[in-house]
Amino acid sequence: MMLLKQMKYFITIAECGSFTEAAIQCYISQSAISQQIRALEADLQVQLLIRQKRHIELTEAGKYFYRHAKAILKEVEHITEETKRLGEDHELALRIGYPKNFSLHELQQAITQFYDLYSEVKISIVSGTHEELYELLLQGKIDLKVSEQRRTYNQDYYNDELKYSESYVEIASVHPMAKKPILTTEDLKSMSCILVVSKGYEQSEKNFYEKDLGLSHQFLYVDSLEQARLMVVGNRGYLPIDVIGHMDIPVKGIKRIPLYKNGKPVQRNYFVCWNKRNTNYYIEEFAELLRNLLNND
Numbered sequence: 001m002m003l004l005k006q007m008k009y010f011i012t013i014a015e016c017g018s019f020t021e022a023a024i025q026c027y028i029s030q031s032a033i034s035q036q037i038r039a040l041e042a043d044l045q046v047q048l049l050i051r052q053k054r055h056i057e058l059t060e061a062g063k064y065f066y067r068h069a070k071a072i073l074k075e076v077e078h079i080t081e082e083t084k085r086l087g088e089d090h091e092l093a094l095r096i097g098y099p100k101n102f103s104l105h106e107l108q109q110a111i112t113q114f115y116d117l118y119s120e121v122k123i124s125i126v127s128g129t130h131e132e133l134y135e136l137l138l139q140g141k142i143d144l145k146v147s148e149q150r151r152t153y154n155q156d157y158y159n160d161e162l163k164y165s166e167s168y169v170e171i172a173s174v175h176p177m178a179k180k181p182i183l184t185t186e187d188l189k190s191m192s193c194i195l196v197v198s199k200g201y202e203q204s205e206k207n208f209y210e211k212d213l214g215l216s217h218q219f220l221y222v223d224s225l226e227q228a229r230l231m232v233v234g235n236r237g238y239l240p241i242d243v244i245g246h247m248d249i250p251v252k253g254i255k256r257i258p259l260y261k262n263g264k265p266v267q268r269n270y271f272v273c274w275n276k277r278n279t280n281y282y283i284e285e286f287a288e289l290l291r292n293l294l295n296n297d
Contacts, residue, residue, distance in 0.1 A: 003043075004073065004076065005036070006036050006037070006040040007069040007072065007073055008026070008073060009022065009026055009028075009033050009036050009037060010037060010040060010048065010062075010065065010066070010069060011066060011069055011070055011073065012025050012026055013033070013037065013049070013056065014056075014058055014062070014066045017055050017056060018055065018056070019033060019034055019056070037049065044061075044065075046059075046061045047059050047061065047062075048061055048062035048065055049062055092118075092120055092121040092122065092282065093121065093122045093123075093124065093143075094114075094121050094122070094123050094124075094143055094144065094282055094283065094286060095123075095124050095125075095126070095141070095142040095143045095144070096124070096125045096126070096142065096143070096144050096145075096286070097125070097126050097127070097128060097136055097137065097142040097144070097145045097146065097147075098125060098126075098127055098133075098146045098147070099127065099128070099129070099130065099133070099147050099148070100127045100129065100196040100197070100224065100225065101196045101225050101228075101241055101242070105245060105247070105248075106245040106246065106290060106293040106294050107125075107146075107290065109293050110286060110289045110290040110293055111123055111125075113289050113293075114282070114285065114286050114289055117285065118282050118285070121282050126142060128198050128201075129196075129197050129198050129201045129204070129205055130147050130148065130205075130208070131201050131204040131205070132198050132201050133145045133146075133147050134147075137157075137273060137274070137275070140275070140278075143274060143275075143278060143283060144272060144274045144283055144286065144287065145272070145273045145274070146162070146270065146271075146272050146290070147270065147271065147273075148165070148242065148268040148269060148270050148271070149268070149269045149270070156275060156277065157273055157274065157275055157276060158272075158273060158274055158275075158276055158279065159271050159273050160271060160272050160273070160287055160291070161270075161271055162244070162270045162271060162272055162290065162291050162294055162295075163244055163269075163270055163291075163294045163295055164267050164268070164269050164270070165242040165243055165244035165267065165268050165269075165270055166242070166243050166258065166265060166266075166267060167213075167240065167241070167242050167243075167258075167259040167265070167266035167267065167268055168240075168241050168242070168243055168256050168257060168258055168259055169183050169238045169239065169240055169241070169256070169257050169258075169259050170229065170232050170238065170239040170250050170254050170255070170256050170257075171183070171232065171238045171239075171254070171255055171257060172232055172233060172234070172235040172253060172254065172255075173252075173253050173254060173255045174235060175235060177257075178255040178257070180257060181257070181258075182257060182258045182259075182260050182265075183238075183257045183258070183259055184259075184261065185214040185215055185259070185260075185261045185266075188215060188216055188238060189216055190216070191216055191218075191237055191238050192216065192218045192219065192220050192236060192237030192238075193209060193215050193216045193218065193219050193220070193237060193238060193239075193240065194219075194220045194221075194222060194228045194231050194232065194237045194238065194239045195219055195220070195221055195222070195228075195240075196222055196223070196224060196225055196227075196228050196239075197222075197223075198223070199223070202219075205221075206219050209240065213240070213261065213266065214261060215240065218237075220236060220237055229250065229251060229254060232250075232253075232254050233251070233253040233254060240259065241256075242268050242270075244268075244270050244294060245293065245294045270294075272287045272290065272291070274287070
């Protein structure tokens, strides 16, 4: 404990440039803080400070010690806060929100690996549209959100990039356009677009696909990916879908074709987001596990 206190005193002196000011900030006498620094230098057997009349300077050893001592104290503070929080929590929980048309393969793998490491944390998952998940995170009803980047959160939230995804169209194999190697937004203008969307969020999804991606003005809405694919097999329209990680090949009767706009493939950037105020070891760990799995090509 004494070394940690000495580190704190040394960092304060280095940042204030004065023993007097540092003593005031640390609520001890100037003689006491000077004694602690002399003891620290004696233990390390190296001079950390060059004491002059009006100011102090750090030696090269002092500069090194300052950088690393500051990092150590920050880590100690984090460990202390997490330990206290763990002692107060009766049940640790992680609530994950993910898009309705998201590939579950890597998500399931991440949850399995996470449980191997942190069996004390109870995981629950909820699926929704981008806007739905956006609101749930703002309201504190989920802890972590996985979705493509349409709207970013303010500086109170972490917005960590997961991966760029390629956008595709799933279309009935019997449709004439199923023979094309790529499909453009212009090709699809006359077809109905099938969207997987929660009730009440149809308009926001329609606006995005129509205005941002330039897809057709005629839309059909379903609640699940399975329902959407049944409609595709029935040649009711096409399904826009992002492939981020492993996604099973569509069932017989469906062709998956890359989507292009203005001569370029359509790509979407996927992020994992959470509130900085609620950050903890297991949210960060889960985000890292999912990122590694998605990028393990």
